[in-house]
Amino acid sequence: MSIVDPRNGAPLTAPQDSPSSSQEAAPSDEQLIIDVDRNNIQQVLEVSMQVPVLLDCWAPWCQPCKALMPILEKLTREYRGTFILAKLNIEENQEIAAQLGVRSVPDVKLISQGGLVDHFQGALPEKEIREWLSRYFPAPENTPASPEEQAAEALAQGDAATAINLYQELMQQHPEHYPYQVELARALVAEGRSEEALALLDNLPPEERDAAPARGVRASIEFRKEAPSDEELAALASRDDSEANFKRALRQVADGDYEAGLEGLLDVMRKDRSYGDDAARLTLLRVFDALGADHPLTVTYRRKLFTLLY
Numbered sequence: 001m002s003i004v005d006p007r008n009g010a011p012l013t014a015p016q017d018s019p020s021s022s023q024e025a026a027p028s029d030e031q032l033i034i035d036v037d038r039n040n041i042q043q044v045l046e047v048s049m050q051v052p053v054l055l056d057c058w059a060p061w062c063q064p065c066k067a068l069m070p071i072l073e074k075l076t077r078e079y080r081g082t083f084i085l086a087k088l089n090i091e092e093n094q095e096i097a098a099q100l101g102v103r104s105v106p107d108v109k110l111i112s113q114g115g116l117v118d119h120f121q122g123a124l125p126e127k128e129i130r131e132w133l134s135r136y137f138p139a140p141e142n143t144p145a146s147p148e149e150q151a152a153e154a155l156a157q158g159d160a161a162t163a164i165n166l167y168q169e170l171m172q173q174h175p176e177h178y179p180y181q182v183e184l185a186r187a188l189v190a191e192g193r194s195e196e197a198l199a200l201l202d203n204l205p206p207e208e209r210d211a212a213p214a215r216g217v218r219a220s221i222e223f224r225k226e227a228p229s230d231e232e233l234a235a236l237a238s239r240d241d242s243e244a245n246f247k248r249a250l251r252q253v254a255d256g257d258y259e260a261g262l263e264g265l266l267d268v269m270r271k272d273r274s275y276g277d278d279a280a281r282l283t284l285l286r287v288f289d290a291l292g293a294d295h296p297l298t299v300t301y302r303r304k305l306f307t308l309l310y
Helices: 041-047 063-079 094-099 126-133 147-156 160-173 178-190 194-202 212-226 230-235 242-254 258-271 279-291 296-309
Strands: 033-036 053-058 084-089 107-112 115-121
Touching: 033 041, 041 053, 041 084, 053 063, 063 084, 063 126, 115 126, 126 147, 147 160, 147 178, 160 178, 178 194, 178 212, 194 212, 212 242, 212 279, 230 242, 242 258, 242 279, 258 279, 258 296, 279 296
Parallel strands: 033 084, 053 084
Antiparallel strands: 053 107, 107 115
16 A cells, blocks of 8 residues: 555555565655645545545644644654654644644644544654554654663663653743653752752642652652761661661662662661661552552552561
């Protein structure tokens, strides 16, 4: 099945069963990304009988639209003709927008076989758009990492500065996507900038400020204050008593190695339940609260704690 240009009906790619299709050049931007108006909307719907159309409904005054459009264009290029991106300026095409039921922008509609398959509203982050597309299309080969994935990988590798820069850029593009602010706070903590992280968390809306991800970052700050320094940890290296094991576990939690820290705290409980007025159990409960009730480690270690207690 070939993909055709909705403006003139000319093929964009060779049919998939053509022997030479693998040698065809990729469709150009002009072929894959088009503007829609009353002159070609019917052709776009007809083209959707052959290839899905991603219809981006936007407006010149819409700032989120301006953040979303480059992401959609980037993904359209990556998918190399799997779908066409059609851009509809609702200010200039109000009648079409009304017929399509567009009530707010950005509004992105997936059209196939002449009908609406799905849609999303708002300037979703790239990662979420990729996840949405994956419901309908196989991911293209050699897909580059999303900015979110790059930031998370940088933080995991200990490169907090790169993670901070990436999350700051994402925040500028999506100022109301609060998970970016939480992750930026996490990266700031990793770079030793806890006061900046706390200020960022304090400015979140109450429902975000009190949610598990933000609580987890706050807890990591608290645990860092309580955990032994590198020098103290080195001095404890030869010891195997409750105090040394508790402090090692506390440091693991502070460093984000939650599973090892939880296991260490549980081990202190097994060997010395009375240590520090039940400090190990109370710290376990604090970690559970930081991770959130639904976190897999919380579920697993709550069960282990219950078994140990009863």
